[in-house]
Every structure is written in C-alpha cells, then in structure tokens.
Amino acid sequence: MSDTPLILGIETSCDETGIAVVRGRQVLSNVLSSQVDLHSRFGGVVPEVAARAHVEAIRTLTHRALAQAGVHQRDLDAVAATQGPGLAGALMVGFSYGKALSWALDRPFIGIDHMEGHLFAHLIDHESYKPPAIVLLASGGHSQIVHMRDWGDYEVVGSTIDDAAGEAFDKLARYLGLGFPGGPAIDRESEEGDPATVRFPRALPDRPYDFSFSGLKTSVTTYVRKHHAAGDLPPIPDIAASIQEAIVDVLVTKTFNAVEATGVRLVAGGGGVLANRRLRERLTAEGRERGVEVLLPSRVLCTDNGAMIGAAGIYRFGLGEITSPGAEVDSSLRLGS
Amino acid sequence: MKILAIESATASSSIALGEDRHIVASARRVDRRGHVGFLVPAIDFCFSQAGWSPDDIDVVAVDVGPGLFTGIRAGLATAQALAGAIGVPLVPVLSLDALALRAATGRRRIWAVVDTRRGELAVGPYQPAPGGVVRDGPAELVTPHGLRGLLESDSSDVLVVGDWAALPEGTLRGLHGVRTGRPRYPDAGAVLEVAHGKAERDEIPRPDEVRPQYMREPDVDINWSDFRSEGPWAK
Ligand SMILES: [Zn+2]
Numbered sequence: 001m002s003d004t005p006l007i008l009g010i011e012t013s014c015d016e017t018g019i020a021v022v023r024g025r026q027v028l029s030n031v032l033s034s035q036v037d038l039h040s041r042f043g044g045v046v047p048e049v050a051a052r053a054h055v056e057a058i059r060t061l062t063h064r065a066l067a068q069a070g071v072h073q074r075d076l077d078a079v080a081a082t083q084g085p086g087l088a089g090a091l092m093v094g095f096s097y098g099k100a101l102s103w104a105l106d107r108p109f110i111g112i113d114h115m116e117g118h119l120f121a122h123l124i125d126h127e128s129y130k131p132p133a134i135v136l137l138a139s140g141g142h143s144q145i146v147h148m149r150d151w152g153d154y155e156v157v158g159s160t161i162d163d164a165a166g167e168a169f170d171k172l173a174r175y176l177g178l179g180f181p182g183g184p185a186i187d188r189e190s191e192e193g194d195p196a197t198v199r200f201p202r203a204l205p206d207r208p209y210d211f212s213f214s215g216l217k218t219s220v221t222t223y224v225r226k227h228h229a230a231g232d233l234p235p236i237p238d239i240a241a242s243i244q245e246a247i248v249d250v251l252v253t254k255t256f257n258a259v260e261a262t263g264v265r266l267v268a269g270g271g272g273v274l275a276n277r278r279l280r281e282r283l284t285a286e287g288r289e290r291g292v293e294v295l296l297p298s299r300v301l302c303t304d305n306g307a308m309i310g311a312a313g314i315y316r317f318g319l320g321e322i323t324s325p326g327a328e329v330d331s332s333l334r335l336g337s
Numbered sequence: 338m339k340i341l342a343i344e345s346a347t348a349s350s351s352i353a354l355g356e357d358r359h360i361v362a363s364a365r366r367v368d369r370r371g372h373v374g375f376l377v378p379a380i381d382f383c384f385s386q387a388g389w390s391p392d393d394i395d396v397v398a399v400d401v402g403p404g405l406f407t408g409i410r411a412g413l414a415t416a417q418a419l420a421g422a423i424g425v426p427l428v429p430v431l432s433l434d435a436l437a438l439r440a441a442t443g444r445r446r447i448w449a450v451v452d453t454r455r456g457e458l459a460v461g462p463y464q465p466a467p468g469g470v471v472r473d474g475p476a477e478l479v480t481p482h483g484l485r486g487l488l489e490s491d492s493s494d495v496l497v498v499g500d501w502a503a504l505p506e507g508t509l510r511g512l513h514g515v516r517t518g519r520p521r522y523p524d525a526g527a528v529l530e531v532a533h534g535k536a537e538r539d540e541i542p543r544p545d546e547v548r549p550q551y552m553r554e555p556d557v558d559i560n561w562s563d564f565r566s567e568g569p570w571a572k
Contacts (some may be wrong), residue, residue, distance in 0.1 A: 048406065048555035055410045059417045059544060073422060089407050092373050096414040099377045104422035228569045279399045326378035 005077040005317050008065070008101070009310025010058075013086025013114045014141055015045045016303060017057040021069035021076075022310030024291050025123055028069035030300070030307040033057040040180040044170055045140065051089035065306065076107055080313025083111030083323070084333030086141065091329035099325050111323035112312045115305070115335040118270030120147060120315060121301040121308035129295055132264045136255045136283075139271030139304070140166030140181070140247030143211050143251075145258045146335060151315060156210025156337035157258050165247055165273045168213035172220055172243050176236055186240045187276050193241030195278075197234050198223060200246040208257040216246060248279045252286055259292055268295045274302040338536060339389070340396045341380070341419065342529035345372040345412035346404030346432045347451060347500070349522035352379040354387045360526050362386035367522065372411040372434045380419075392425050398532030400523060401429040402550040403459035403476070404451050409549045417544070426541045428532040431550060433499075435523035435531055437463040437470045443558050445516070446473075448488065450499035451523075453478065458504075459552055460484055462491070469534070478552045481508045558565040 005025035010016035015038075020030040030065070035053045039045050066073055081098030084091055093234035095111065102109035118137050122129040135146045143166075144159040163171070166183055173182030178189055200219045220243060227233040251273070260266060267287055273279065280296055287294035301308060342353040348550055351365035352371045362383040384390065399416035402409040420427040428533035436449040440463070447463040447470060479487065481504050488495060496512045501509065501517050509515060535541070 042557050045553060046557045049557065051406070051410060052549070052551075052555060055417075056550060058414060059421060062418075062421070089410070092407055092411050093414045095372050095416045096376065096411045099373075100380075100415040100418035101422050103377050103381065104419050224569065233569070289380055325381065326374045328371065328374040 005314060006071060006075055007310045007317060008076050008079045008132060009306040009308070009313055010061070010079070010081035010094040010098045011114070011117065011304050011306045011309045012054045012058065012090050012245055013082045013084070014090060014304055015039055015050045016305065017054050017061055018304055018309070019058070019063055019065040020306030022307055023312060024065055024314060025311070027124055027307045027310070028071065029065045030305055031065045032305055033061055036148045036181060039222045043174045043180050044199045046201045047087045047089055049179070050087055051093060053267045054090055054093035058093060062097070066128065073101070073105060076105060078102065078110055078313060078317045079105070080110040080112050080309050080316070082114045082117065082309055083327065084114060084330035086114055086331055088329060088331040095329045103325060108317065108322040110316045110321060111327055112309045112316065113333050113335055115142065115146070117308035119146065119154070120311035121270050121297045121320060122268050122295055123311050124307055125297050125301060126295045128293070129268060131265040132262070132277070133268050134255060134258045134262065134264050135289045136251060136269040136274070137271045138165040138251060138266070138269070138273035140170060142271060145209050145255055147258065147262055149265065155335050156334070158211065158254055160211040160213060162212050162214040163166060163205070165213060165251060166271070168216055168247055169273070171217055174269045175217070175221065176240060178240070183273055186244050188280065189237050190241035190244045190278065191237070193235070193237030193239070195241040195245035197238035198242040202246060202250050202253070208261070209254050211250060211254065213247065214296050216243070217329035222322055244278050248276065248282055251279060252282045255280060255283070256290065258285055258291070266295065267291045270302060272303045297303065338395045338533065339393050340398055340529050340533060341394050342398040342525040343376065343412045343416050344400040344435065344523055344525040344528045345376060345408040346402045347408065347522045348405070349524065350375050350408065350412070351525035352376065352383050353527045354389060355523035355526070356532055358530050360529065363526055365524060369405070372408045376411065376415045383486045390561070391419070394423055394425055396426055396428055396532060396536050397423070398428045398430055398528050400432050400528050401547065402432055403453055403478070403552045405454065406551060409551070413547070413549055414429060418541040420544070426536070427544055427547050428535050428541060429547045430528045430531045431476065432523045433459060433461040434472065435475050435527035436499050436520065437472070438527045438531060439520045439524070440470065440496055441518060442496045444494070445496040446493040448495055448497045450484065450501050451496060452500040452503045453553065456480060457553070458484055460487065476552070481505050484508065485512070488515050504518050522552065543558060
C-alpha cells in the first residue's frame with residue numbers, strides 16, 4: 001500500500017449512481033449516472049425507480065470509473081460506499097456491491113455517512129478547507145447546518161423541521177408548472193424575475209438555526225389563488241424569483257447566525273441546492289461583508305457523487321476504521337451522533 | 338466447475354458453494370429483513386468451510402427473482418461485484434425454477450409459488466423430467482384468487498410448492514387433485530444446480546443482460562396530486 005491510499009467511492013443514496021476513484025485529495029475519475037430523466041415525469045424521486053436504476057447502472061459505471069482512472073481493481077486499497085442516510089432500497093444496491101467487491105479483492109470496506117461525504121467534498125476543490133467550519137448542507141433530501149469543529153467532530157446546529165430545501169423547490173416548481181428538478185428550474189425562471197415582487201414569509205424567526213419550508217407552499221398557493229382571482233397575478237418569473245429569494249434568504253441568514261454564534265471564520269456548503277446561482281451569490285456576498293471565507297464546491301461536487309464518498313473514505317481509512325461485512329444500511333443515519 | 342450461488346429473492350437467503358452439482362458448503366437463514374448484512378459474511382463462511390478462495394470460482398450464480406424487490410437487488414448487486422472482481426460469468430436463475438427443482442414429487446405437475454407481496458404471487462407450472470423439472474407454461478403474476486383459477490383449470494394431479502402458507506386462508510380449500518408440499522423458499526443449492534445446467538449448455542448471458550425479474554412495474558405513487566390540479570398553470 002502506498003502512502004496515499006487509492007479508494008473506490010460508491011454513492012447510491014438517492015437518484016444518482018456515482019462511482020469515483022480517489023487518491024488522497026486527487027480525483028482520478030468521478031462518473032455519474034443521473035436519473036433525472038427517469039424521475040422527471042413523476043415530478044420527484046420515486047424510491048423504487050431509483051433502486052432499479054442503481055442496480056442497472058452500478059456494474060458498468062464501476063468499470064468505467066476504474067478505466068477512466070487508469071487503475072486496476074487490484075490496485076485499490078479500500079472500497080467505500082454510502083451507508084446512509086438516504087433511500088433504503090437505493091442504499092442497499094451500492095452498499096451490497098461495495099461490500100462484495102471489497103471482500104473479493106480482500107480489501108477493507110468502509111461504510112460512509114452520506115453527510116460526511118458532503119463535508120469532505122470540499123477537500124477536493126479547496127486547499128484551504130479545514131475545520132473549524134460552518135457547513136450548510138442543502139439538497140432534495142437534507143437541509144442542515146453543521147458545525148465541523150474538527151475532522152470527524154461534527155455538531156448539527158440546525159436542521160429542517162419539515163421539508164428539505166430542495167424538496168420545497170421541487171414542489172413549488174411543480175406548482176408553477178416548471179418541471180423537475182425544481183431547483184434548477186426555479187433558478188432559470190428567476191433570471192428574468194424580480195425577487196422583490198412578493199415577500200413570502202421567512203419561517204421560524206425565533207429558532208436561529210432551524211428551517212421550515214412547508215409553510216412556504218401554503219403562502220405561495222394562497223397568494224397565487226388570491227391574485228389569480230383578482231386578475232393581477234405577477235408573471236411567473238417574478239413569483240419564481242420571490243420564492244427563490246425566500247428560500248435562499250433563510251438558508252443564508254441561518255448559516256450566518258451559526259457563524260456569529262460560534263465565531264467560526266469559514267463557511268462551506270454542499271448538496272444540490274448549493275448549485276443554486278442566487279444562493280452562491282448571497283453566501284459569497286455575505287461572507288465578503290463579514291470577512292468570513294466562503295468555500296463552495298464546483299457544481300459537480302455539490303450534487304451527490306462518488307468522489308465525496310471516496311474523499312470521506314480516505315479519511316476514515318486513515319483512521320483505520322473498517323466496516324463489518326455484516327453491516328446493514330442505515331437510512332436514518334445522523335451525523336455527529 | 339466450481340460455482341458460488343447466491344439466493345436472497347425471498348424471505349429466505351442462502352449461499353452455496355459447489356463443484357458441479359455437489360454442494361461443499363452452504364449457509365442459510367430465514368428472515369424477510371437483513372439480506373444485506375447476511376450475504377457477505379455467509380459467503381466468507383462458506384469459502385472458509387470449503388477451504389476455497391474467490392479465484393477458485395468458475396461461475397457465480399444468482400437468483401434474480403421474482404420475489405422481494407430489495408432482496409433481489411441485494412443478491413444481484415453482490416453477485417455482480419463478485420463476478421466482476423473474480424472475472425467469471427454471472428448466471429441468472431429464476432426463483433420459481435429453483436423452487437420447482439426441489440419439489441419432492443414423482444409424477445405430479447408442480448406449481449411453484451413465490452410471494453411478491455401486495456396481494457400478488459409469481460407462479461409457474463413445471464413437469465417432472467429426468468434429472469430435474471421443465472417449465473411447461475408461462476411464469477406469471479396472479480392474485481391468490483387467480484392462482485385458484487389456474488389450479489382449477491389444471492386437470493392433472495398437482496403439487497403446489499413455495500410460499501402457499503402465506504396465501505389467504507381457504508385459497509386452496511376443496512381443490513380436487515391438489516396437494517401442497519415443500520420447499521417453502523428457493524435455496525442457493527437449487528440455484529447452483531440450475532445454473533450448472535445452464536453453464537453446461539453454454540446459456541450464459543452477457544453481464545448487462547442479467548437483470549432483476551420483478552414481473553411488476555414500480556409503484557410510483559407520489560403524494561403530490563394536490564399540487565397537480567391546483568395552480569392556474571396546471572395542465
Ligand atoms: Zn446529498
């Protein structure tokens with residue numbers, strides 16, 4: 001084994017089959033089979049459809065990742081796969097595949113917390129990324145603010161009490177007839193819109209780090225119904241931009257609430273919602289204003305992918321942590337507990 | 338020919354290692370949950386029992402269903418990874434074929450039954466033949482009532498094997514010429530035997546042709562119908 005271990009990262013927690021070969025901080029390959037087209041006709045991720053697609057894709061994708069990296073499977077030092085949180089049926093595919101592969105190759109297997117994967121994705125893009133940091137994780141499945149005190153030492157300081165941010169985007173995009181996935185659709189539509197058109201309420205003002213997005217749906221539908229009836233409904237781009245502003249505003253405000261409370265001078269973000277143009281803009285601007293460094297992963301590393309699992313795998317492997325071949329997936333795994 | 342067989346398509350999961358049709362090690366448990374945790378330790382156990390290493394294997398065989406969706410996928414993902422890592426062919430076996438092979442009957446026609454849940458069963462008819470069984474009708478998905486209909490219209494003496502114990506009470510009551518028997522679940526030993534026959538006949542598909550046999554479209558019931566019809570932009 002060389003000093004910088006070579007690890008295969010497998011991610012199948014939701015609707016992306018992601019396989020990557022990672023050596024240290026270096027990503028040798030990072031292949032992805034997105035299921036967006038499969039799920040778009042349903043307007044959301046259908047668990048059974050996701051699990052089916054993973055098992056169809058995983059073999060070919062693994063071979064492709066190894067070939068693109070120019071490594072043989074025997075060169076791998078370990079295999080890492082997402083153990084949770086996520087959709088149980090989807091997780092089982094990558095987890096089973098990873099365990100069996102590591103067994104056949106006689107290499108350690110490492111089950112990875114998906115959220116820790118998001119935390120480690122930054123390592124790949126940013127040399128300066130290190131704890132302590134406040135990390136905003138927002139996607140279709142999760143919304144939380146994590147205080148990363150040290151590597152492996154996390155405190156979830158805030159989370160959503162109902163829908164995830166990405167879920168709110170999906171449902172509202174669907175309501176506006178903009179299609180799936182909702183985040184990019186609303187982002188696109190907002191480009192021509194005025195975010196100050198409607199001030200939708202920002203939920204949970206007295207809980208500084210927690211989110212709630214289910215009320216926003218009600219506000220939007222109530223607003224639309226009323227103004228549609230009155231015949232003075234603003235154009236969709238204005239409504240989309242206003243919705244986006246409401247979600248982004250809450251995410252940014254609460255992230256920086258955590259920054260203030262902890263005194264941490266580094267903010268990072270992960271998860272599909274972090275690809276949102278307006279959110280990136282606002283986080284960067286807010287950081288500049290407060291003299292806090294803001295690191296955002298490239299769009300590829302924001303969304304679920306194998307490289308982030310490989311990066312977290314490198315860390316866990318370095319600690320000598322190995323997951324038993326008898327382990328099960330844990331769809332409700334909680335970071336820091 | 339050394340074969341590793343993986344079966345996790347039903348409430349039971351099992352592993353078998355064998356040389357041709359001769360089983361040298363096996364492991365099995367019955368539990369609807371926990372396939373993912375069972376498989377690799379069981380494989381490891383069987384290899385150490387047999388004193389074999391993965392590179393000794395010539396063929397990996399796997400039950401691809403019909404049965405429980407998550408179990409089918411756990412087994413197939415495991416088998417795909419092993420076959421790929423060792424560099425050997427992957428041979429898919431139908432759960433119904435494996436069930437029927439072990440049906441203890443001399444002359445009765447066999448109906449193999451696998452519970453696929455949600456009130457449906459995968460069933461297939463088989464005829465005893467020298468050295469095994471031959472399916473002589475299509476495998477299909479039916480309700481318990483539908484199974485009763487199939488059995489009523491089958492004029493031969495019949496042995497029903499598989500998960501008939503999970504049928505609603507009375508499903509098979511009063512049927513003429515119908516008996517029930519073992520096994521309740523397919524097992525890896527039978528999967529191994531079926532796969533051995535296929536490998537000998539060179540019935541080896543390309544790896545990407547080995548797919549789960551769900552026999553049913555995914556359930557796509559997403560609870561957003563309220564959003565669909567409400568807005569002024571709804572189609
Ligand atoms: Zn994620």
